[in-house]
Amino acid sequence: MSKEHTSIHDFDINLICEYFSNLERQGPGSPEITLRALSFIDNLSEKSRIADIGCGTGGQTRVLAQHSPGTITGIDLFPHFIELFNSKSRELNLQDKLKGLVGSMDSLTFQNEELDLIWSEGAIYNIGFERGLNEWRTFLKTGGYVAVSEASWFTEDRPAEIEEFWMDAYPEIDTIPNKLAQLQKAGYIPIASFILPEKCWTEHFYAPQVAAQEAFLKKHAGNATAEGFIANQRREMQLYNTYKAYYGYAFYIGKKI
Structure with missing residues (x-):
């Protein structure tokens, strides 16, 4: 059965990597939000070890490096991102x-x-929020912190169109209270959670994509797959503009017990 709309998971991973490598950020966020989340972490020293998991090209990682002590290792699956x-x-x-x-x-x-x-902005969904929190906890010292941003529902009930979109894109999306309960169940004290403001999507994520999309389409002129991918990105932006009252990203900060 064919679907009326595709999701990002339906496209070639190399095409996705090429597109997002031209952007400072690979997901919603901002330097100010990275620093806000960092403000809840109080155990860092020059000897601290930090990991940014799913770091992409490192926009947020460089902010961390410039405002925190210790050494940071960025991990990402895509070699070009790491280059x-x-x-x-x-x-x-x-x-x-x-x-x-x-x-x-x-x-x-x-x-x-x-x-x-352990830091992860907009990337833990690749492994799943609960699985990531449980498996990564092993690598944290007692009293160490996890800080992740994650797609979250803001309301208990949503219009069918956006519900269906997210059930296809990321079925683990849930409300903020349920995410905090998962954080606690995984063995962390919930320290803080906050919603990323709208400009993290509009100004820092979607606006830079406008020029990137035009350049991408020009480079791949006549390539139906590339055109379909850009159409998918534009639909995602349209959905956000329509339904942003119902969902967004939230940061979750926990301390390992």
Whole structure:
């Protein structure tokens, strides 16, 4: 049975990687929001070990590196993202405290209780919120922190169109109280949660895509798959503009018990 609309999961991963490598951020957020979440973390020192899992090209990771002590390892599945991550780290002279490695978030190679902080902006959905919190907890020291942003419902009831979109894109989307309960059940004290403001989507995520989409379509002129991918991105933006009262991203910060 064919679907009326496709989701991002239906497209070639290399095409997706090429498109998002041209953007500063691969998901909703902003430097201010990264710093707001960081303000709830109080255990960091120059000896601290931090991991940014699903770091993309490292927009948020560089903000962390510039405003926190310790060393940071960025992990992402896509080699080109990591190439850009490390290149930009060198440009900013951050290479001594910031290193990107190619790796999968479901087979991390950190030692047990090695990390003081695990960070993940808009990426834990790749493994699933509950699974990620449970599996990554092993790598955190007791008293260490996890800080992740995650797609979340703002209301108990939603219009059918956006409900269907998210059930296809990410069935684990849930309300903020339910996400906090999952965080606690996974063995963390919930320290804070807050909703990302609308401009994290409109100004920092969708607006930069307008020029990127035109360049992408020009490069791939006549490629039906590339055109379909851009149509999918534009539909996602339209859905957000229509239904933003019902969903968005929320940050969740927890402390390992």
